[in-house]
Amino acid sequence: MIGIFSAAAAVPGCAAIAWNTSFGWQIVLAILVSVLPIDVTTSSGDRLSGDLRAIKDQSLTIDIEGVDREIPFLDLQSVVPAETEEQTRPRYQVTLLDGSRVAAQDVSLSDAGLDVEPSRQRTIRVPVRQVKSIRFRAAAATTDAQWLGLVQKETRGDVMVIRRPGDKLDPVSGIVEGIADSKVNFTLDGDSVAAPIERLEGVIFGGSNEVADDAQIRITDVYGSVWAVASLQPSMPGEAIRMKLSSGIEHELPLDQMESMRFSSGITLLATEKPAGASMATFFPSKVSSDLTMAFFGPTTSGDSDLQIDGGGRVEYRVASGFEKFSGAVRRSTDVAAVGAVTVRILMDGKTVWEEALPDSQPRGFELDLGETRRLMIQVDSGDDGNLGDRVQIIRPRLLK
Numbered sequence: 001m002i003g004i005f006s007a008a009a010a011v012p013g014c015a016a017i018a019w020n021t022s023f024g025w026q027i028v029l030a031i032l033v034s035v036l037p038i039d040v041t042t043s044s045g046d047r048l049s050g051d052l053r054a055i056k057d058q059s060l061t062i063d064i065e066g067v068d069r070e071i072p073f074l075d076l077q078s079v080v081p082a083e084t085e086e087q088t089r090p091r092y093q094v095t096l097l098d099g100s101r102v103a104a105q106d107v108s109l110s111d112a113g114l115d116v117e118p119s120r121q122r123t124i125r126v127p128v129r130q131v132k133s134i135r136f137r138a139a140a141a142t143t144d145a146q147w148l149g150l151v152q153k154e155t156r157g158d159v160m161v162i163r164r165p166g167d168k169l170d171p172v173s174g175i176v177e178g179i180a181d182s183k184v185n186f187t188l189d190g191d192s193v194a195a196p197i198e199r200l201e202g203v204i205f206g207g208s209n210e211v212a213d214d215a216q217i218r219i220t221d222v223y224g225s226v227w228a229v230a231s232l233q234p235s236m237p238g239e240a241i242r243m244k245l246s247s248g249i250e251h252e253l254p255l256d257q258m259e260s261m262r263f264s265s266g267i268t269l270l271a272t273e274k275p276a277g278a279s280m281a282t283f284f285p286s287k288v289s290s291d292l293t294m295a296f297f298g299p300t301t302s303g304d305s306d307l308q309i310d311g312g313g314r315v316e317y318r319v320a321s322g323f324e325k326f327s328g329a330v331r332r333s334t335d336v337a338a339v340g341a342v343t344v345r346i347l348m349d350g351k352t353v354w355e356e357a358l359p360d361s362q363p364r365g366f367e368l369d370l371g372e373t374r375r376l377m378i379q380v381d382s383g384d385d386g387n388l389g390d391r392v393q394i395i396r397p398r399l400l401k
Contacts, residue, residue: 040060040062042075043074050063059071059072059073080259080260087223093135095132097211098215100225100246102124108179109180113125114131121221121251121257126249129207131205133203136197144367145356146169146362147161149329150362154208155206157173158173160174160184160188160203161200161201169201171362172186172188176203176205182197184203213267214267215230216230218261221253222259229243229245229246239255277315302393305395306394306395307393308391308393309378311340311342311390318375319374319375319376325370326398327397327400328365328394329364331361331363342358343356344380344381344392346368347377347378
């Protein structure tokens with residue numbers, strides 16, 4: 001019997017059974033536990049490699065060459081598995097108001113709430129009031145700007161977004177009554193319709209609430225879900241990651257499905273930052289000084305969170321290290337009549353990475369990876385027909401960690 005116990009204790013990852021003189025035999029569960037090799041980046045920039053041993057209330061325990069090291073969340077920047085397997089990502093994406101974006105293989109909506117089925121994870125039920133949108137189609141360059149613009153637009157009622165020929169998105173206001181059997185039950189002007197999901201881009205739920213960007217922990221899984229986490233529950237080696245989302249929903253993520261865990265997420269609104277540079281080019285030659293032109297027509301802030309740029313204007317910002325995404329939307333300003341053509345461009349380190357014409361009053365959204373970008377520019381181009389009426393509102397342009 002002693003030999004068996006000794007052999008078990010000698011196996012790496014196997015809990016021991018020990019004699020305690022105060023309490024007699026104390027049997028500790030002897031199990032083989034899986035470990036997750038991880039690469040860790042601390043907030044000071046140090047890089048560590050080891051095995052994830054445990055998650056506690058406010059820290060991680062990592063086995064580094066046989067020595068356990070406990071690191072507080074406050075001292076962590078990211079945790080990434082040493083190896084991950086690429087997975088086929090579900091087509092649906094459910095965006096919650098807490099900032100979570102759930103890649104789902106199926107969804108259904110009833111009076112009880114929205115049931116979201118992620119791949120190889122348990123189904124979660126979300127109250128409809130906590131859901132911002134459901135996109136039924138995969139992201140695509142031809143429709144992303146239209147879709148993201150509609151999601152950021154304030155609406156009183158629900159919106160069903162129809163996919164028209166030529167990749168045109170057509171928003172229709174009404175009430176989403178239910179989702180089942182590959183159809184969206186939608187009430188439009190008092191009439192109920194059952195719209196096939198295959199003909200839709202998605203649905204957007206009404207209200208003025210914006211999607212939050214301030215989660216302190218963000219966990220991305222191998223299927224493309226991004227979980228906005230308020231707190232992590234204690235777990236032992238081999239156990240699933242137990243998380244409580246910012247919305248209060250609890251969910252578990254198997255260890256082998258984690259792609260990354262990032263801490264101390266933050267947001268910087270460009271409207272609160274001092275530009276690194278700005279300029280204004282008039283369409284017709286003028287003897288007015290450039291300083292006076294900038295004072296009257298140059299890029300400026302609008303409200304607490306927006307920017308306003310007239311045709312021919314551009315503004316540039318420095319990007320500090322640690323930021324990962326640049327997000328926002330653009331639309332023609334509502335305080336001037338639209339006259340000519342206008343195009344908005346976003347440049348990173350001098351290279352154009354996003355460009356959209358604004359032929360109508362609908363907003364166009366963007367969500368761009370920053371990578372190693374250090375300079376970010378927004379440019380409004382009036383084309384060849386003059387800049388009369390070419391004023392553009394940049395809606396909540398923000399840098400995200």
